[in-house]
Amino acid sequence: MARVTIEQLGKRFGGETVIDHVSLDVKEGEFVTLLGPSGCGKTTTLRIVAGFLSPDTGCVCFNGADVTRVPTQKRRLGMVFQDYALFPHLNVADNVGFALRASGTPKADIGRRVRDLLALIRLPSVGDRFPAELSGGQQQRIAIARALAHTPAVLLMDEPLGALDLKLREAMQNELHAIQRQLGITTIYVTHDQEEALSLSDRIALMRRGKIEQLGTPKEIYGRPATPFSAFFLGKINFLAGKLQNVYKNTYVVATERGIVRAPVRPDAAFTVGDEVLIAVRPEHLRIANPGARGDVSSDLVNSLKGRVLRQKFIGKVLQFEVEVTEGRTFVIDGSVDWVSEPGSAIEVTWNVAATNLYPFAIDPEIGVDEVRTPQGDPAVRASTGEGRIVPAARATA
Amino acid sequence: MRTDIIRRRIAYSILLAAYAFLISPLIVVAAASLDTGSTFAARFPPLTVGLRWYLEIPGKYWQALSVSLTAAAIASVISGALGVMAALGIVRGKVPGTELLRAFFRIPLQIPLVVTGVVFLQFYYGFQTLVGLELAATLPGLIIAYVFVGTPYTVGTVAALLERLSPRLDEAAAILGCSRWQTFWLVTFPIIRPSLIAGMLYAFVVAFGDVPLSIFLSSPSYTTLPVEIFQTLQFDFNPTVLAVSTLVAVMSVISLWMIQRLVGLDMVPR
Ligand SMILES: Nc1ncnc2c1ncn2[C@@H]1O[C@H](COP(=O)(O)OP(=O)(O)OP(=O)(O)O)[C@@H](O)[C@H]1O
Ligand SMILES: [Mg+2]
Numbered sequence: 072m073a074r075v076t077i078e079q080l081g082k083r084f085g086g087e088t089v090i091d092h093v094s095l096d097v098k099e100g101e102f103v104t105l106l107g108p109s110g111c112g113k114t115t116t117l118r119i120v121a122g123f124l125s126p127d128t129g130c131v132c133f134n135g136a137d138v139t140r141v142p143t144q145k146r147r148l149g150m151v152f153q154d155y156a157l158f159p160h161l162n163v164a165d166n167v168g169f170a171l172r173a174s175g176t177p178k179a180d181i182g183r184r185v186r187d188l189l190a191l192i193r194l195p196s197v198g199d200r201f202p203a204e205l206s207g208g209q210q211q212r213i214a215i216a217r218a219l220a221h222t223p224a225v226l227l228m229d230e231p232l233g234a235l236d237l238k239l240r241e242a243m244q245n246e247l248h249a250i251q252r253q254l255g256i257t258t259i260y261v262t263h264d265q266e267e268a269l270s271l272s273d274r275i276a277l278m279r280r281g282k283i284e285q286l287g288t289p290k291e292i293y294g295r296p297a298t299p300f301s302a303f304f305l306g307k308i309n310f311l312a313g314k315l316q317n318v319y320k321n322t323y324v325v326a327t328e329r330g331i332v333r334a335p336v337r338p339d340a341a342f343t344v345g346d347e348v349l350i351a352v353r354p355e356h357l358r359i360a361n362p363g364a365r366g367d368v369s370s371d372l373v374n375s376l377k378g379r380v381l382r383q384k385f386i387g388k389v390l391q392f393e394v395e396v397t398e399g400r401t402f403v404i405d406g407s408v409d410w411v412s413e414p415g416s417a418i419e420v421t422w423n424v425a426a427t428n429l430y431p432f433a434i435d436p437e438i439g440v441d442e443v444r445t446p447q448g449d450p451a452v453r454a455s456t457g458e459g460r461i462v463p464a465a466r467a468t469a
Numbered sequence: 470m471r472t473d474i475i476r477r478r479i480a481y482s483i484l485l486a487a488y489a490f491l492i493s494p495l496i497v498v499a500a501a502s503l504d505t506g507s508t509f510a511a512r513f514p515p516l517t518v519g520l521r522w523y524l525e526i527p528g529k530y531w532q533a534l535s536v537s538l539t540a541a542a543i544a545s546v547i548s549g550a551l552g553v554m555a556a557l558g559i560v561r562g563k564v565p566g567t568e569l570l571r572a573f574f575r576i577p578l579q580i581p582l583v584v585t586g587v588v589f590l591q592f593y594y595g596f597q598t599l600v601g602l603e604l605a606a607t608l609p610g611l612i613i614a615y616v617f618v619g620t621p622y623t624v625g626t627v628a629a630l631l632e633r634l635s636p637r638l639d640e641a642a643a644i645l646g647c648s649r650w651q652t653f654w655l656v657t658f659p660i661i662r663p664s665l666i667a668g669m670l671y672a673f674v675v676a677f678g679d680v681p682l683s684i685f686l687s688s689p690s691y692t693t694l695p696v697e698i699f700q701t702l703q704f705d706f707n708p709t710v711l712a713v714s715t716l717v718a719v720m721s722v723i724s725l726w727m728i729q730r731l732v733g734l735d736m737v738p739r
Contacts, residue, residue: 121640142643143640143643144647144648149644150640150644152637152640152641154637156635156638156640156641158641158642158656158660159660160656160659161659169645170646173642173646174646217641217645218644221645221646
């Protein structure tokens with residue numbers, strides 16, 4: 072097992088910066104996921120660690136030793152490719168035992184190791200078959216077994232579950248997790264599937280445009296996203312623009328088009344009165360209240376915005392409501408099936424002040440923050456038109 | 470349902486007709502070679518059947534056959550080695566201008582063999598006056614010319630397969646601890662082997678059956694089988710030539726079948 076340190080990695084392809092000062096420290100036995108949208112440089116980073124590409128700047132260290140110039144075959148790696156890359160001319164047993172054969176291990180030892188690995192991936196009886204005679208999920212598992220045969224110091228995986236259907240994917244996620252824990256092997260995993268990243272990783276390196284946007288445990292990134300993009304990419308998020316009006320009792324008071332929203336003052340983000348800010352709140356923290364039945368809504372601990380239900384959508388475990396809070400801006404709310412709110416009805420959206428995150432406002436069409444804000448000073452409620460008009464939802468659904 | 474059967478029958482008849490068309494000259498020659506009577510012309514169908522001409526095959530044919538087999542076999546092996554290297558360079562090489570290189574390797578196919586023969590003869594004469602080494606009507610001379618016309622086939626078949634091969638396989642081999650050399654012998658070579666053999670077979674067949682090129686590069690005392698047969702047919706016909714031709718055809722079929730059984734000629738890797 073090895074500790075992998077990436078320092079200030081940079082890579083350009085024809086004048087375009089693809090990797091930009093990426094640093095990452097993966098501890099022994101840790102499972103770190105590189106997560107990010109397509110083209111953000113995940114594969115490039117992984118290929119540099121594998122030694123298929125050499126970086127323009129920076130270095131890769133295994134256990135503190137610089138391996139940037141060490142050829143791939145001397146790095147003691149295991150890798151699972153997205154398209155598996157099983158050897159078509161070899162049967163499963165020879166595929167799995169390939170690394171051992173290349174290193175000149177005695178035949179009997181190879182046979183034993185292959186049998187153990189096939190048992191580990193729960194495919195004990197396919198040794199004689201050829202890769203083309205296996206299903207996608209089976210090939211996947213063979214690729215994992217092959218990557219583990221020579222007990223690599225580091226395991227690299229580039230979207231290994233990308234080609235599988237949902238059910239198989241979930242099953243394989245569990246299996247991967249179990250195998251990785253059992254062997255305690257240092258793993259760098261690439262995916263653009265946020266749920267996969269959340270459920271498998273010890274830590275996630277969220278990447279965007281060749282940089283690491285945020286590095287942390289799944290809980291940290293999900294619960295306290297450092298940037299609007301982090302909030303957007305992991306899970307779902309609702310954004311609302313506003314202007315900081317006041318700081319009061321450890322609470323920021325933000326004026327929005329629809330009224331006042333409060334957010335807790337946090338040590339890691341300081342704002343001054345007059346700052347343009349972006350309010351972010353997750354769908355599962357939102358509640359729907361009828362305007363008449365006011366309980367603790369006016370309390371200092373709860374935010375509330377008037378809105379109108381546009382649509383409700385049953386998506387399995389929750390009933391999802393789309394609520395228009397200002398013109399053109401809808402909130403998504405994860406509600407329970409027994410909430411009754413007909414489309415078109417005027418309601419109030421409420422949530423705990425503690426669940427509110429604030430970011431400096433910046434236009435970013437990629438994450439749905441694109442409208443130019445109406446000038447402040449008139450946070451008056453606009454007249455609701457009453458019809459069930461569907462406004463193009465410029466909201467975040469990662 | 471009915472149209473299905475009709476369609477299948479039509480396809481079957483066309484296939485049969487094509488085979489008959491392809492194989493009929495061989496049948497005529499084979500049958501005529503069994504006729505023991507006529508000595509001045511091929512007679513079909515044969516009137517009296519026997520192996521007379523097979524027993525009377527003169528020694529010069531056997532000698533020519535051994536020249537042909539040796540030259541074509543060595544040339545096809547060299548073509549194979551060159552073809553693999555060239556194809557790897559063209560498909561995997563990171564040098565610019567691989568398109569040009571590819572066109573370059575097709576040139577020998579586009580020059581009429583007669584022209585190639587004349588050029589090689591001229592070249593060999595020049596070489597002899599310069600270096601003093603005789604190449605015309607020698608085994609090395611034949612082999613060089615055969616490699617020239619045979620290599621485009623091996624380059625073609627191997628490059629076609631390499632192109633469809635995922636470069637990930639090489640990366641996977643490297644990850645699993647293989648040096649480049651090991652990667653070639655454990656992964657690349659086994660996968661390209663069927664297409665390499667197919668290309669080498671083409672190269673062999675082209676060399677083995679060649680007249681227009683070989684006729685310039687042989688002499689009355691050192692000649693290849695097709696040239697010998699050609700000369701016989703042109704100047705002094707004798708039914709033994711039919712017997713020799715039939716033997717060669719039968720040998721080709723048997724060896725092709727054996728190659729098919731032993732290594733397989735399907736171009737698609739499993
Ligand atoms: N060999 C190359 N030559 C030129 N540009 C490249 C090359 N490889 C990658 N790129 C560019 O680098 C950027 C990052 O590519 P990379 O493959 O690392 O993305 P990724 O994060 O793995 O995306 P995906 O999720 O789609 O696989 C892309 O814009 C891509 O076009
Ligand atoms: Mg990728």
